[in-house]
Amino acid sequence: MSEYSDKFQQINSNYQKLTAASGDTGKDFLTMHAAALKDGALSHKQKELMCLCVAISIRCEGCILDHLHHAIAAGATKEEVVETINTAILMSGGPAYVYGGTAIDAMEDIFANQS
Template sequence: MAYYKEKLDKISQNYGLLTEMSGEPGKDFLSLHASALKDGALPHKSKELMCLCVAISIRCEGCILDHLRNAIKAGATREEIVETVNTAIVMSGGPAYVYGGTALDAMEELLGSEGKK
């Protein structure tokens, strides 16, 4: 079952549609996103994990999936993702516990075919 992968595909389609239809604001947001998350004093992977923590805390499933995927692409391990989820729980309590479970379920699906990290 590829539940989260299908959701990620739909999110990517929606990003494309929004960027196309919103014009300058959409392009500006993507530029900000790329600039803010590139390697700097903090590495890209750390920034994606920070975004994942915030996404869990604000209960944005699309954000969780997108930043989880990006963190995995940047080399985040299961252990780093679990610690990120735990940090979100510390900051946001019960709701983060629920959405943290979503992040870990999606992690298992996305990393499942790649083996244990």
């Protein structure tokens, strides 16, 4: 397994632990999460790319890996991911450039390890 796949698996494991420990708060967050990301006027893929943009801008590596994974699973292309990263750089400057590099590295890893 790759570094980013391992980190993604750890994030999911932590989500499960937190959800079990946090009771209604965790359940309510997951309900809101699912409702916010379902297809509507914007597609699920578009929403995941928007989340990726915000994740890069706020410098949350776990969020980057989670939303990148789900955007790719929803059909995002490399070109769409790069344009999303470019938008984050526009909005957040240097820090987004650094974390955008993390997203590029993870994207390459994910696409290289797809079966």
